[in-house]
Every structure is written in C-alpha cells, then in structure tokens.
Amino acid sequence: MFLLLSSRLSTMALDGFRAAVYQGNLTEAISSVQGFYCHTLNIAITGESGSGKSSLINTMRGLRAGDEGAAETGMLDTMTEPMAYPDLVLPGVTLWDLPGVGTSYFPLNTYCKQLNLSRYEFFIIVGSQRFRSEHARLVREIQRMGKRFYFVRSKADMDLDASRRQRPSSYNEERILQQIREDCRRGIAAEGVGPPQVFVVSSWEPNRYDFPLLRQTLQAELQQLKRQAFLCTLPDVASLIINQKKATLNGEIWKIALFSFLLAAIPVPGIAFLCTFFIFRKHLFRYYSSFGVDDRSLSALARQVGKPVGELTAMMTSSGTTAMMALKLLLDLVGTTLMVAEYSWKRFPLFGAMVSGGVSLVTTSFMLQKCLASVADDTQRVLSKALEAEGENTM
Template sequence: MEIQEMDLREMGSMIQSRVVLEVSSQVQSLLDALETTTLEIAVTGESGAGKSTFINALLGLNDGDPHAAPTGVTETTPSPTPYQHPRLPSVQLWDLPGTGTPSFQAERYLQQMGLERYDFFIIVASERFRQNHAELARAVGAMGKRFYFVRSKVDQDLWASQRRRPTHFQELQVLREIEVDCIRQLQKEGLDSPKVFLVSSFELHRFDFQRLQDTLAEELEDHKRHVLLLSFPSVTAVAVEKKKASLRKHIWKKALLACVVSALPGLPLHLNIPMLMNTLDSYRKSFGLDDYSLGALASAVSKPCCELRSQVCSTLGKDLSENAVQAILSQAALYGQMAARLLKNKVPLFDNLVAGGISFVAAYYLLHTALDSFAQDAQRVLERAYSLEDEVQGSLCYPPDPGFIYD
C-alpha cells in the first residue's frame, strides 16, 4: 500500500513537471512574440513642415529632451535618423530628409531611404501638399506600403484666420476648408482618395490626431496594432479606453505565467511579485502616470505638475510598491481558497497545480483591477490638464507661434 502511494506521488510529480514546463514555454513564447514586435514609422515632408516636432509629440518628448529629434528653421535631417520610443525599444520613428528639392525623384528617394524597413509612411505638410508629396505617395503605394497625409500647424492656421476675419470666424468651417483644399490639391496630382489628417503637434488632443491613430490601428495586423496603441500618447478619453482594451486582451498571459511559477513545487506566491511589479509599472507608464509623463504634460498645458498628480487616486497609482501589490494579491487569493480546498480533496496528486490556480486568480484580479484604476486615473488627469485650456481655446485667442520651433 505504501509503495502504491509512493508510485502515485511520483507519477503526479512527473505529470506536474511536464505540464508546467510545456505551459511555461508556450506562455513565454506568446509574451516574447508580443514584446518583440517591431514598429518602424517613417515621417517625411518638406523642410519646416514640422516633421521633427511631430515625431517628438508622438514619442511624448519635449523638444528640449536630450533624446528628442532636433528642430530648427533649416533642414536638420541630412539622412534617415531613427528615434527610439522611450518606453518601447522595438518602436522607432524615422525622421527622413525633406522632399522639397527641385531634383526630387520619388523612386530614387525611397531606394535611398530604405523603403522596406518601414511599416508605413506619414507625409507631413504645413501649408499645402505639392506635386512631390503626391509622387512620393504613389511610389510608396506602388511598392506595397501604406501612406498617410498629415497637415500640420492647424492651430496657427486658425489663429491667422481669426485675425483676418474676427467677426465672421467659425472654427469648423475653417478646418473644413483646409481639409477640402488638401484633398483637392492631392487629387489634382492624381491621387483618388487621399487620407488627410489635420494635426497640431502641440495640441494632439484636438483636431484629427485621434482619427489618425484609429486609422493606423485599423490597418495594422494584431501585434503591431497593440504596439502602436501602447506607443502613442493617450491624449483623449477614446485613446485611454482603446489602450486599456488592448492591454486587457493580454492579462491572461501574465496571470497564467504567474500560475505556472506557483505550480512549481516549493515556490510560494510572492515570488511572482517582481514580474507583476514590472507589468504594473509598464501599465502606469502607458497611461502617462509616471513622473516624467506627468511633468511633460504639465509643461505642455502650463499647469503645476502637483495639480495633475493630485488626480491620480488609485492605490497602485499613488503607491506602486511591493507591499501594496502583496496586500492586493493576498486579498484576491482568499477568493480562490475555498474552491481550492474542495479541489485538493478530490485531486490530491495535484496540490501544486491547485496552488497555481489560486495564483492565477490573484494575479488576474490584480492586473485587471489595476488596469481599470490606471485608466480612470488617466481620464482624470486629462480632464484636469485640458479643462481650463479648452475654455481659453473656446475664444480662439491663439498666440502666434514662432516658426523656428516647428521643424
């Protein structure tokens, strides 16, 4: 009888080890595929169109940041220059040399720029789209790549329009006129259905930036779509919700990995905390709740950083510490203990796998609730950041912006 029980225990241990190793390998492969997915974005246009400032806005960097793309009145990009995302090393935005030269040839330009490395092209213009923009778009499309037109500096256009006709000024009408004119210019050069987006790099939460992000996400494959949603700054309520939804799809992978670790004999639940801490920290940064992001936003909207930080009300948003994470895990683990006891009584050979199940429940609960609370924090921060600014912009008294900051 004792020998039979010993054989059963050995068999159970062998099965557990094989299951754990197989599941661990598969889950880690899924996570690696997601985290190593690359996104290469090419940004081009004429000198002075605002390419570099646009890149810095997408990266969430101020122009003065040491890792930001340099800006200036003259062309500052002599060759393709990559700028790595500060949080996602697999994402790079490429600042390409200007296209506004008399000898510009689209096919030759693309060969020199290394067309194949880029996932898509964003063509930036600040006044009007010209023949070379259309030629470049046609060449990009002919080679199987996507392209998008961004009409930059629309905040300056609105300010200038209001100055010219203060009593008859209507913002929506002016924006519509700009869009129609851009489409007309591109159609005149032979493009049938050009995608044009009106953007201000200093006010991404306004105009067409959200529509641009939605369009890019819709036209990318699954993993690249996820990476794009994480890499772009969350400047609208819609962006926050879409980022949360994309992250939520992958919670089960992190929770299952925590389950696998806890299923290994002799390893307690708390050994998952470093992995979970890293995940939670990446969530917080994705929503712009870290000190750098809050400081950059405060600077952009001319508000004290402490005013924005006061809108971070969640437990982990205010205190992302091991003690706080452990407390939430312990609370969540209680929910699974009763069911675990019943399961252990019926399947005594798989005690460690049952412990892994408790760990899965706890980790999933932690990540799910943290994701919701971080998204709510981000919404409050955005509302506070842009509330007063929107009131001021309602009168459309835009101060003139010096052109030299818009390269």
C-alpha cells in the first residue's frame, strides 16, 4: 500500500514538473519534485572479466554459487548480455551483472556504447589486483554521465595469502589492506574523483574486511541514490515538453513574418530594416520569458537550487551568438534590399514594396526560427544544470 501511494505521488510530482516546464516556471518545476525519488534503483556491477562480479552479486544477495537463483560464476568471457538479479535484502534494488570489459566481445573502446551504460543509475566497479586502465575508462564514462559509483577491490583473501607466503616475517594484514585501498584511491583520484568510495572485500569471507561496510554504506545512501536517479530522469522528461512548446511557438512564426512583410512593404526607405530588427528583438525577449530563462527567472532559479546565478547564465548561448548572427544577417540582407528598393520605388513602386516586404518576411522567419531553437536548447541546459545542483543538495 505504501509503495502504491508513493508511486501515485511520484506520478503527480512528474505531472506538476511537466506543467511547470511548459509554463516556463523552472523554479516551480524544481519545487514540484523535491522530496520525490525512484522506487527502483538499477545498479550495474562492472569491471574486467574474472574480477569476481558474479560472486560479489551472490554475496550481496546472501547466496552462494549453485544456490537457486544465484548468478553463475567462473564463466570467463562467455557472458554476452547483462543479467538482472533483485537484491534480496534492500527493497527496490536490482543488481545487473554486466559482461567483463576488455574481452573479445566487449573491447575497452566500445564497451560503454555496446552496453548502453546510461540506462543504469548507479555503478559498482569491481577490480582484482591493481587499478587498471579499464577501471580508469569506466570511471571517466560514469563521471561524464554525472552518476556515482563505488569501487570494490575483490579477492582480498588471495592478496593477503600471497603476501603472507612472500613475506611471512613482515606480514601485517591491516597494513596490506590499507595499501590496497590507497592504490585504488590514487587511481580513482587521478580521474578527478574525490573522495573515492573504495571497499576491499572477499566474496568467500563476507563478514571480514570491508564487505559489511559496503552493505551498510549502500543501505545508508539508498534513498539518496534513488533521489539522484529520479533527478537524472527529469532532463529527458523536460526535453519532450520543451520540444512540444518549441513546436507550438514555431507554428506562430508565419504570422509574425507576415506582419513584418506588411510593415516593410510601406514605401519608406529603411522601414524594412527597422521592422525586422524590432520584431526580432521583441520576440527574442518574449522567448526568454516564455521558457523561463530571462534574467529575473534565472535569478529565482539560482536561489532555489543554491547556486550563483553565473553558473546558470553560463549555460546560455543564445543571448550572445544569436543576437550577433541576427544583426549581421539583418545588415547584409536588409542593406541589399534598401538599395534595390530605393531604386525600384522611383520607377516601380509595387515591385519595390514587394522586394522590401519579401526580404523582411524571409529574414524575420529565418531568424525567429533560429532564435527559438537556440532559446529552447538553452532552457534544456539550464534546467539540467539546476537539476544537477539539486542532486548535489541531497548528498
């Protein structure tokens, strides 16, 4: 009953989010989804082949290899599809056993694209022995997607046994474990991640080393991770609404262009330039306001997510590039029209008026379409940045 009620509330929150985005109220869009989260969390277990991914999944689910429903282990380089396993301890968590990176089927350069890693909300990178280039590549990709991960150094029992045999007189278990952790942290930190979450475990001894801490940490952060997963889905939801609104406004441009044509057809030299310029300027600011990315709205949004307004305005490109492109195009096209029209009005008034009006119509239509597309793209970037900031606030 609780899950059903929560699901209905989340649906209501999404409806409110969609409505606010369409209305151009991005502050309200963020407010409408505060406190809500995904009910399921898809965790991808990835790493090189043979690192112990499947064994880790079994241990996390309280199973051993061979138990009913357990992940198959010991099958090197044979997995070709991700396998889903519900977590038997944490509600709403699915563990995905991914094929190993760097195999003949899934080479390092194409691994992320082949497995479409963006569909997973959280990652556990499993590695045995030292920190490798495969791990660094996975860290970079996860960082690029704006998602989080844990790094699990598996087979701690084998590393400790090897150290005990090689240097029995100086063997110190805790010191060796700490060296392993530091090696992993240095490799992850080199990719710009800090502070990295590293756990040293053995699937054969789930009550030793860092495995209990791994479970406790995941359980403690579960609601936060579900919240971030929920926020990560919202840019795609917003994109559909923004494109829908753009299509609606784009359908009105022909009316504006026709009005520009009628004004520019007045037989007064220079009127085409003035009409086109002021119509463009008016509707540029109208688009900013309509999508909710005008100065006032951006300031309110920045306060809402607790970020400097400069971080949001840095996402805007239309205010500079579109205006400069518009001015150049207007000067080039309308300047030519002025010369033609001034000559034609004296001899062929109707022809001159049609030339001025026609160029104004084409210029206005073209520039408004470019402007609208640019402002819509800005809105997508600004909202994604705001949602990212909102996600940071939950950490």
